[in-house]
Amino acid sequence: MPWxxxxxxxxxxxxxxxxxxxxxxxxxPTLISNHIPAGIAVTLQSENGMLGMGPFPIVGEEDPDxxxxxxxxxxxxxxxxxxDSATSFAMIRGGKIDMAILGAMEVSEEGDLANWMVPGxxxxxxxxxxxxxxxxxxxxxxxxxxxxxxxxxxxxSCTLPLTGKAVVDRIITDLGVLDVVAGGLQVxxxxxxxxxxxxRAATMARLLI
Amino acid sequence: xxxxYPDADAAVDGLLFDGMTIAAGGFGLCGIxxxxxxALRRSGAKSLTVASNNCGVDGFGLGVLLxxxxxxxxxxxxxxxxxxxxxxxxxxxxxLEFNPQGTLAERMRAGGAGIPGFYTATGVGTVVAEGKExxxxxxxxxxxxxxxxxxxxxxxxxxxxxxxxLVFRKTARxxxxxAATCGKVCVAEVEEIVPLGSLDPDHIHxxxxxxxxxxxxxHEKRIEQLTVRPKELA
Numbered sequence: 334m335p336w337x338x339x340x341x342x343x344x345x346x347x348x349x350x351x352x353x354x355x356x357x358x359x360x361x362p363t364l365i366s367n368h369i370p371a372g373i374a375v376t377l378q379s380e381n382g383m384l385g386m387g388p389f390p391i392v393g394e395e396d397p398d399x400x401x402x403x404x405x406x407x408x409x410x411x412x413x414x415x416x417d418s419a420t421s422f423a424m425i426r427g428g429k430i431d432m433a434i435l436g437a438m439e440v441s442e443e444g445d446l447a448n449w450m451v452p453g454x455x456x457x458x459x460x461x462x463x464x465x466x467x468x469x470x471x472x473x474x475x476x477x478x479x480x481x482x483x484x485x486x487x488x489x490s491c492t493l494p495l496t497g498k499a500v501v502d503r504i505i506t507d508l509g510v511l512d513v514v515a516g517g518l519q520v521x522x523x524x525x526x527x528x529x530x531x532x533r534a535a536t537m538a539r540l541l542i
Numbered sequence: 543x544x545x546x547y548p549d550a551d552a553a554v555d556g557l558l559f560d561g562m563t564i565a566a567g568g569f570g571l572c573g574i575x576x577x578x579x580x581a582l583r584r585s586g587a588k589s590l591t592v593a594s595n596n597c598g599v600d601g602f603g604l605g606v607l608l609x610x611x612x613x614x615x616x617x618x619x620x621x622x623x624x625x626x627x628x629x630x631x632x633x634x635x636x637x638l639e640f641n642p643q644g645t646l647a648e649r650m651r652a653g654g655a656g657i658p659g660f661y662t663a664t665g666v667g668t669v670v671a672e673g674k675e676x677x678x679x680x681x682x683x684x685x686x687x688x689x690x691x692x693x694x695x696x697x698x699x700x701x702x703x704x705x706x707x708l709v710f711r712k713t714a715r716x717x718x719x720x721a722a723t724c725g726k727v728c729v730a731e732v733e734e735i736v737p738l739g740s741l742d743p744d745h746i747h748x749x750x751x752x753x754x755x756x757x758x759x760x761h762e763k764r765i766e767q768l769t770v771r772p773k774e775l776a
Contacts, residue, residue, distance in 0.1 A: 422644025457622030464644030498667030
């Protein structure tokens with residue numbers, strides 16, 4: 334059975350290492366903070382100007398001056414630090430963030446990522462995604478392997494406008510875990526009950542075993 | 543010279559003209575200069591180019607200047623929360639330049655720091671890089687981005703002293719610092735103007751040299767997405 338959103342988030346949480354500074358994108362990546370393994374302490378960066386992002390506030394304690402990059406009300410932690418947007422992206426661009434875990438619309442076997450724009454549809458903007466994939470040390474994407482019509486979103490090359498070229502290190506989907514390596518995508522892991530043939534049938538990229 | 547002004551209209555008086563470029567602080571609706579935006583609306587200044595990470599929502603923040611058709615061009619990283627923005631953009635009434643968020647912040651910071659342009663790897667291989675100079679540093683391709691110097695900066699801080707020293711609160715600092723520095727003139731609105739000497743000089747977030755005019759007032763501080771958790775899990 335393919336992994337659901339929470340299983341994907343739990344699997345992505347296994348990527349975290351103790352002491353890391355991590356930026357989590359909007360969507361499934363947001364759920365990862367619910368699955369951080371015991372004994373692993375990570376500091377979450379929010380690119381609007383915060384390190385040490387805490388959970389949602391309890392009712393009545395929301396603060397309009399304290400939001401995350403998804404504009405949701407959040408809380409601070411004992412180690413929290415605030416800074417301006419230029420400083421925030423200086424630490425991103427400067428390679429100080431250990432990992433970014435982002436959503437994706439398409440990903441290619443060369444590690445190209447498309448997650449910000451569908452031509453002809455509503456265009457909202459790239460926000461900080463292009464900066465994150467260009468600057469963060471390790472980029473992991475978490476996504477459904479296929480779209481609602483069953484078409485693969487893991488491709489030889491992306492069809493949508495790119496967020497970054499050759500930027501993705503690891504892909505976690507509902508069907509398994511793939512690494513971007515020379516010559517294609519290395520199969521690292523299959524989701525529970527998913528066979529290699531099922532994975533291959535759902536993938537347009539070259540797979541290496 | 544006195545930097546404090548009695549209200550937002552007085553604080554922008556004499557600074558506005560049609561076709562000007564304005565850098566605005568804020569992220570979403572957090573830390574936006576809502577009083578100065580209203581003063582801009584009342585002034586009727588038009589054909590504005592506005593550099594701001596977002597463009598408010600329908601009827602609040604920079605969204606009010608869309609309703610009055612005062613903005614002709616936006617430089618932003620994300621404009622997803624505004625139906626009127628989309629309508630004007632798709633109708634060809636509004637020009638839009640998308641910048642990656644960090645590139646926009648750095649264009650403002652650089653503009654305020656006397657740096658006319660900089661190279662960044664952000665956006666290489668994407669539509670953002672089209673038409674821009676490419677140059678390799680240490681084996682990696684970068685693109686040249688020009689800095690932004692605005693005719694006017696409008697920002698929002700938590701507290702100011704009469705000399706213009708500013709202190710921000712939590713994530714409401716965001717774009718307010720780089721936006722403030724990149725303006726030829728900067729007007730700051732605050733929740734409170736405190737007496738000279740009452741801010742710790744070690745804890746000033748933006749020195750008063752960057753701030754020409756200050757106004758205080760009551761802020762609505764609207765929340766864009768209220769997210770909470772139940773009390774029993776606290």
